[in-house]
Amino acid sequence: MKNQPIFVQSKRKYLFLADQKGLTILNPIIEQAIINNDSFEVVFLGKQKEFLHTDIAHWLSQQKMGTYLYVCLPWKELHPIKLKIEEVGFSEEEYQWFGHGDKSKNVFCCRCHEITEVANGEVEINCQYCHLLLEVSDHYSALRHAYLGYVAKL
Amino acid sequence: MTYIDNLEQFPYPFKGNMYRYSNNSIPLDVPKSVDITSNYEEEIKLKRQLLRDHPKRCFQSLSHTLKAQWEILALVMNHLVNYYPDKFSLTKTNTLWTFRNLILNETQQFIYGDESTLLQQPLDFIGRHVQEDLILMSERDGNLYLDAGQLCFPANWSLAFDLGMSFREIHYPIPGFKEEKLDDRILNFLLRLEAGNPWGRNNWSLMAGNRLDTSLETFDDWGKGRKQVTAENAGDLVHLRVEVQTLFRLSRSNGILFTIHTHLLPLRKLAEKRAWLEQFYHILQELPPYIVDYKGLSLFKDVVIDYLKVQLEKEDAS
Amino acid sequence: MKEHTIPVFIKSIEKLTPQVKQFTLSPINMTKLPPFSGGSHIITYIAGENGFITRAYSLTNLPDQTDSYQIAIRLSENSNGGSKYWHESIKMGDFLKISYPKNHFPLSFKAKHHVFYAAGIGITPFLSMMAELRERKTTFELHYASKSEDLCSFYSLIKENFADETTFYFSNRHNKLSNETLLDHRIGTHVYFCGPESFISSFRNEAERLGYPKSSIHFEHFAVSFSKNNKAFQVKLTTGSSISVSKDQTLLEALLINGINAPYSCRVGRCGTCEVKVIEGEIEHNDTFLTEDQKNGHECMLTCVSRAKSEKLVIQLN
Structure with a gap:
């Protein structure tokens, strides 16, 4: 995957899913959405990650076509979340993912x-x-x- | 036990004095996915033994492929009874099919489309009656994926690792393949393959030894043969390995059946045909390093060239 | 490439609406026709005065029904021979040749939900696609626009089988299908459009405006656009020969009639097999294969659907 998140224009809504460190990496994109007056949601992934997985899947599955997702999490947590995201129906063209930390x-x-x-x-x-x-x-x-x-x- | 083709049956693969990777496919005059040779019984025995001892190495499938597997079973059975009516028979009473293999004296009854009536998955079942390895490529969202296969005689690759991969991903390690855009061109060719219009092609390599089961899983064992080639033993030890491949679009599932029939010929036999000997000598000499490397010839190519040269000189002298 | 075809005869003809006839085709030599995947079409070849009249039609019967095929043809006011011939000259018992089933409008594999948008006779490819999804137990919906209930092909069949999934829109009842429904589809939805050019482009543009990825948008023009405005033109080949293309002919038809071995496959401007190089002249591109950049470059064209904007073209066959 790309090292730097890239802002993808003209989506009806943007989603951001990240932990503390991930949010700082995604911040330029979030700012871009704010400048453009685009609709967006941010979900912050704290410590109790296991518990939150079903909630995240539910949140993602409620989204409409035209939505674009950015994910940034520690490398070790990224893979299971990616499987969830794709199972819900996001295709490679509908999300970008980034990892941080030990790989x-x-x-x-x-x-x-x-x-x-x-x-x-x-x-x-x-x-x-x-x-x-x-x-x-x-x-x-x-x-x-x-x-x-x-x-x-x- | 040896599984060697005689000279007349051997599908000699070369056309000119030079070899490069290319999409060398041609339309099949006879739409036939399988071929029965004189080694049939030996090779089926070996196949079934490998499937019994190493099931995960030799058969893999994704759960969504069952329908396409039935389609392959029907296609291969139809070819067997149409082209070898004295060796196979098939009777259908509604969905109850009775398949007979008269060479092995085996009969199997099953309900077409009902997996519980076969001991194996449909692709695994029918593969046990043919010498070919059978691969299913599914077309999914404009790309082709290796989604099921029965593979007993691979040329140094792993079905278990490649399962579920796209055509481009599978061929990623081939040097020069991507750079020359061959992957895109062959993929586009395959995506345009149509039902009723099958194609065929050949592939080749050199093999130190006479094993058909040169899987990646056992490379640490058979690969050692590459270090044992000498000018003295090359004629018997080294074999030209040719894969006769066919490609059939499956009209119902929109997948592609890819069949591979592997033939081996020791260099000593090859050298009996002057035209082949001469041409193969030129091809090996001219072969660029990236192909030599990928085909695994680096360790013994020079020795083989020496061997072929000596044979040529011998013939010139006599 | 010489394509294998299947000889069939017209088993029955049924009038579905005042403008649409359904033809049932049964095999002559075989007992069964090949099963097909949802969205497949065939090419029909009918011997006419100036060679074969060839047209692509979606198969409207169930994919596993193999004793006969069905196609539905709407009499087009602009017809240059295709639908007119089918409606006025074809009789029960007539012989013709058809291609094996081809699928250039396949269902997405990864989609979580499928939504079909049909206008008029554009319904035809969706019938087999819906049948296949029903079998796969995947969710789908159909939005089907027609002038009135009387002019709505397959109305009762759809009511009977897909009532829960279908919304009809009849313009005589001022119930218009609008592209606003695209706002409501959940993530993972794939949309499919089939109907007149204006209908498809309105839905495509709206879906792209909303941010649908291109790979989630599928569409098929139900007929090659033969307008009354088509003009005759001259084509020169780089090999020297000159060919006239009449206003009622495609470039591909003209090439084939003149004995030129031009490649082709789908004949609906989708697969790209018939692409040729354009050395000189401007092109009116009617295909859905080339990218916008390629179209604007005027250096290549698909002979099956595209024409000359200028009076003369110079092309090169590969």
């Missing part, structure tokens, strides 16, 4: 299909299940939410 990566073991979570930037890792030495690739599967790990040494 990790899932690696799909080419031999045993299990997933090992590693810090972003690792190049070679051992599969935590079958212990094969894997070379982390940039080939990504959205379904597995993981990058493919190839045999590192023959």
